[in-house]
Amino acid sequence: MEKSLLIAGFGGQGVMLIGKTLCLTANDNGMNATFFPAYGTAQRGGTANCTCIISDEEIGSPVCETFDNLIVMNEPSYQKFAPTLKEGGEIILNSSMVTSRPADGVKYYAIDSIKIANDLGNTKVANMVILGAYIAVAGNLDVDQVKEQVKHALHGKEALFDINMKAIDAGIAAVKSA
Amino acid sequence: MEKSLLIAGFGGQGVMLIGKTLCLTANDNGMNATFFPAYGTAQRGGTANCTCIISDEEIGSPVCETFDNLIVMNEPSYQKFAPTLKEGGEIILNSSMVTSRPADGVKYYAIDSIKIANDLGNTKVANMVILGAYIAVAGNLDVDQVKEQVKHALHGKEALFDINMKAIDAGIAAVKSA
Amino acid sequence: MAKIEVAKDRCKGCKLCVLNCPKNIIKIGSDVNTAGYFVAEQFNPEECTGCKLCAIMCPDMAISVYK
Amino acid sequence: MAKIEVAKDRCKGCKLCVLNCPKNIIKIGSDVNTAGYFVAEQFNPEECTGCKLCAIMCPDMAISVYK
């Protein structure tokens, strides 16, 4: 099974980190994964987005027009990318920054990542909340393996392990309780 | 009728001037002519040669392997180019500098240009002697027109007109008397 | 009497105006503009001399000065 | 006692040796080499000091000096 995901937001919201973590996990787990970061001059201090495809089989195109899942981190990204969701796909909304909501019938999860992160004591882990939420929604990756990846990325900052793990769990919980 | 001519010698022997003069005359006379000077790094202070083709009709290739006529101004050029004469072709030899002679049956004119020029009072007009000789041999150009060209080339040096004209005539005479 | 106006959507919160105001009357505020930057603001206009140093220093031509 | 030898087929008759011999004992002769150049020659070897100035000046490395 192949799952395509687009993650979009401002630069600095951790868009790339989320995508890479997911793909690294899949790769280490023997699955195929492609991570393609959009680049261009418009990127300077502007928006950021990336495409992640994870599959059991060989991956054809690493880019696509429509996606199984979207993670939208802010309102402009929502406006731009909401139409790229496949029929039957699911959106994860960072509701702290996205005010719009999908049309009826589109499945989505509104995650107030900043509030959740603040409640945990550090605004900066908002992206981990979203990461957790996605794992819960997609269901194709093992939570513990993802956590290992995050720890790996935090190498040298062991003090932050705990709060990041909590944020992932909180994201998962937010989806489950939705 | 198309006539191809190769002129070869040392740099400084007037090879290019002879060729250009012939072609200019033909051109002014409504005939077609091509003048192609060989060039290359080996030329520096070395040998010089050019191909002249004169014809009533459109000229195809401006270069060829074999020629109706050759003008050879020195021995090395003779060695190199003698084999390029067409069957039935004619060679004009600057016998002041060329000691070899063609095989039996090949028509040639040995012109002792330097001696003739010296006799006229100026070694430098040796090339005009050769020019005259060629006109006589080829027979496709009008002597007076050629002389006009030479005068044109000597523009500003009117004092030299006379000796140059004489040199041409001497060249013609040398062929006729051969 | 003088004052400055910061064009909110031009400002990128770089602080160069703050650093160069001889009167120290500019700060980066808590307002975020559409590009996500915290914007500079003058907090003591009465002290402003209209020296234009902040404006000439602004890489984004965000500051207008009035006198 | 010294003398020079000019390698006939290297010489191009440029006269630089002639111009630079402090003893003025080189000239361009009337001999033509295979490349068509008139070749330099030493005409008063007994005056030659073997200073090598002619040789070092020769662009064509045509001169050998003996002492």
Place this chain on the structure above:
Amino acid sequence: MEKIFGLPSTVLEQMTHQFCPGCGHGIVDSLLMHELEEMGVKENTAIVWPVGCSPMAGSVSTINQVSAAHGRAAAVATGLKRSSKDTFVICYQGDGDLAAIGTAETIHAANRGENITVIFGNNSIYGMTGGQMAPTTMLGQLSTTTQSGRNSEQHGNPIRMAEIIAGLEAPKFVARYSVHDAKHVMQTKQGIKKALEVNKNGGYSFIEVVTMCPTGWKMTPEQSVKKIVEENLKVFPLGVLKEVD
């Protein structure tokens, strides 16, 4: 109250610079736009932009503009000016552009004394491509291609272009400025004015401006300003290097 400073008419209100926060190019561009307005030449000016960050200023400007290939601004300006003597031609180039790939074009346009003004935004880094070493990078400075700092053995030393240009005969005005604080920005403004006047009177002028690239240097604008004072100006001394009347 009267507006005594604001957007010049050479700048489009509806567009904002795409520069990073605190980028020195923005300051230089601001000075240039004001100056062009003040000199009344904005209708017949063509700015030759290189490839690099500085051309991002182009989109906010109302001045006619040309994009030169990376390094070739001075050659483009030469062709343009020679074929249109009434056009006021200005290049504004970065250090990768002017001092690396464009070394030959820069020096020869100056040496021919082309009737142009070259403004050289020296930020000691390749900003646009993500922070690689430039010929003007400081010794010890980190960049993505000098990950343990530039060292003179492998990478050579920071090169001083204004000094090279000043050593040529034709240039009429050559100077180096900095935009790290307001005082120096005011001086830079005078320099640009002078350079453009030389241009108007027929002659080549060259202004090097030491600027900050917070993004490429991986510093805040505040830190960048400090780095200029503590490091860059020691290698790139300010002042007028050549002035001919």
Place this chain on the structure above:
Amino acid sequence: MEKIFGLPSTVLEQMTHQFCPGCGHGIVDSLLMHELEEMGVKENTAIVWPVGCSPMAGSVSTINQVSAAHGRAAAVATGLKRSSKDTFVICYQGDGDLAAIGTAETIHAANRGENITVIFGNNSIYGMTGGQMAPTTMLGQLSTTTQSGRNSEQHGNPIRMAEIIAGLEAPKFVARYSVHDAKHVMQTKQGIKKALEVNKNGGYSFIEVVTMCPTGWKMTPEQSVKKIVEENLKVFPLGVLKEVD
């Protein structure tokens, strides 16, 4: 009698130079060939020839050689030397090559302090291509592209490369010589020796040699020598410009 001067073993007896009579390149080449023999480095030397007349010396030499594209000798030398530290690398370039198309490569190899020696045969003309203006052509000098003489308005002024190179930090020896007479040839010989020693000890050295191109100047060798004294040396002063130990 003993032979005290003759062909060095770095020169092939069976080949003669293709230079025109009185060409200064031949003198410089002769000095270089003698020097390489004297220094005992002929077996592990590579001469990087440019495109121009100077490489015609190559065919008579027994030294390993490389032909660089026009202007790129210093870049070729950089790659060669960096990948083979034991090879002694020398460039011998003309003025069109080094001071026009190769300006950037020349300056940046010098600025990086590449461990090479650059010998610059400055004959104020494009010899090989038939006598076009070079960046080092004198004002007033006739050439096939300045048929009424070079003038500074249209063509700029003769450029002084040794001065530019001497202004950089890395070069260890920079000097200008001339080969118009035996005394100056002897000085040039010392300069080449010094430059090669610097190279051997690890460092960049640059020697500019003012030379004559009788063919390009449309003069006899004798007139050419006179022209150097009367014109060229006034624009290109001789001497050591930089020496670092």
Place this chain on the structure above:
Amino acid sequence: MKKEFLKGNEAMAEAAVRAGCRFFAGYPITPQNEIPEHLSRRLFEVGGEFVQAESEVAASYMVYGSSMTGTRCMTSSSGCGLALKAEGIGYITGARLPAVVINVGRGGPGLGQILPSQQDYLSATKAPSNGGARAFVLAPSNVQEAVDLVYEAFDIADKYRCVCYVLTDGVIGNMMEGVVLPEMRDLSSLPDKSDWVVTKRGPGPNTQFGNKRIITSWQNTGEELEATNQVFADMLEGWKANETRYEAYQMDDAEVVFAAYGTSARVAKTVVNKMRAEGIKAGLLRPITLFPFPEKPFEALDAAKVKKVICLEMSIPGQLIEDVRAFVDKKIPVEHFGRSGGVILKPEEAYEASKKML
């Protein structure tokens, strides 16, 4: 009209002046030096500008700079000099500016040789630069045609706002031949470019806001660049449909067809004449536009009639043959004979080799 007797390079340079060329930047390289040399004098006489650039790279950008003022302009070079101009040719093309480029071909690759050669066919026709840039490529085969095509090249460049590339070689550049020079164009009769030149104000091709003119080969987004690519693609289709030119010589009943351009086509003509004299039905198809390539006459060759196509080229391996093969019926064998690297193809050897192929 007086038929002058001129060297190809000089004649082309003069033709440019008469076509209204008022700017030239170039760099010396054999075998085309008479072009810059002639123009260094002539352009100042007619009020234009000549710059001997510091390099071929710089020369190409000087031309770019001049063209954006609306000035008719040109550069010329040979061999590796063209490789150095590749980037600039792409910029000119991408910015949709008119310019004329002459290549007087020499041997390659690399420095190769200064002697005449036709080894730049593919580079001229397929990839004069990066990014899919294409130029309109003309190939004269005598001095008169060289003059006429250079003269016209400026019109083509202006009409399409493209690079018009004249591909010739050291034979045509250096030979002298009779030629009638065209009249001096009145500059005021040249196409009006006021709607896009950078020396005027008002909206232009790249203007988003206000009056400013922007000359650039950069586009802000992929979509904008794609749109430009599409305009260019459509233009190329138009060229293919309307602009191809060729000469068909003795083709009516030809059974042996020679394909050749430039100097080689002259050689081919001599060979055709010789074969015809012997009763062999030979003919010549000579592309005059190398790009757009005259596909039709080659596609039209009838396998029932034509026994062989022989490409004569001064290039080994053959280059023109790649295009010829692509369009000729697969049933007709297409062969190559050529010389290369500066060796000039001679009619005698071409004749011998061709006879062997029959």
Place this chain on the structure above:
Amino acid sequence: MKKEFLKGNEAMAEAAVRAGCRFFAGYPITPQNEIPEHLSRRLFEVGGEFVQAESEVAASYMVYGSSMTGTRCMTSSSGCGLALKAEGIGYITGARLPAVVINVGRGGPGLGQILPSQQDYLSATKAPSNGGARAFVLAPSNVQEAVDLVYEAFDIADKYRCVCYVLTDGVIGNMMEGVVLPEMRDLSSLPDKSDWVVTKRGPGPNTQFGNKRIITSWQNTGEELEATNQVFADMLEGWKANETRYEAYQMDDAEVVFAAYGTSARVAKTVVNKMRAEGIKAGLLRPITLFPFPEKPFEALDAAKVKKVICLEMSIPGQLIEDVRAFVDKKIPVEHFGRSGGVILKPEEAYEASKKML
């Protein structure tokens, strides 16, 4: 072996190091900067040298200089950077030196765009330089293949003493994908070059007299250059006969054949799968060597079976299509669909467009 998850550019750079590359000279340009950046650190670690050149032109000649010492060496660039390297590529080719060149394609012509594109097909395959120089051109379509081909490119370059050119694009250069890196080559296992390197004595390829080595792309006479051209031509024939590579995917019974390389081939695969799922007999021919072009599988397409060939490319106008058209039976219609200028081709649109063509 561990499958790492790496960015294409970085992975190619590391593959070069492991293949024994010990010299790199380059100049920054998006989208390939991670190649020089990675090598600026790594090459010094392994005892090699990295030079950030003053320009692309200089970089290409530094590589030329390094290669003649026998060192495995490389340069990389994109778009207009390759145009500037054209002259150097010709010199390397003409002097018969081995070198690897990577082009991470971006939009063009001119400056164009930094976004991914496939607009350099013709320049890579037909005319990477002047004078008829050709390079061996490889086109990977995923990161693993990019690594493998870069690794092998050094062997190819050494084997033929040619430029081996890896043509990829901004998608493959910038995407991350799982990849198994090849082993580190033992430098002593690399081909012996002592018979021609300039750092040794003894007769070499251009030696006339004595022991000296001469590295040059110049030849003293047209005849000598022609002989070199002929050697090169023979080598190209050998490539055509022995070295072409392609992937045939679902081709056995294919009625609709896609032709695509690199990133577009991945898109094509997705389209093929989708069509197959619908019962349409689609297949893909993916050239891996772009030059030598795999002519045979295209010539072999049977007009009785194949109804259409569709070239998918990130280039408008199409470029690969010129080769495909030249070799496919004229009876089979060959069409093009693509995006250009930096717009990445998407499988959905490719599918829609292709369906319309059926």
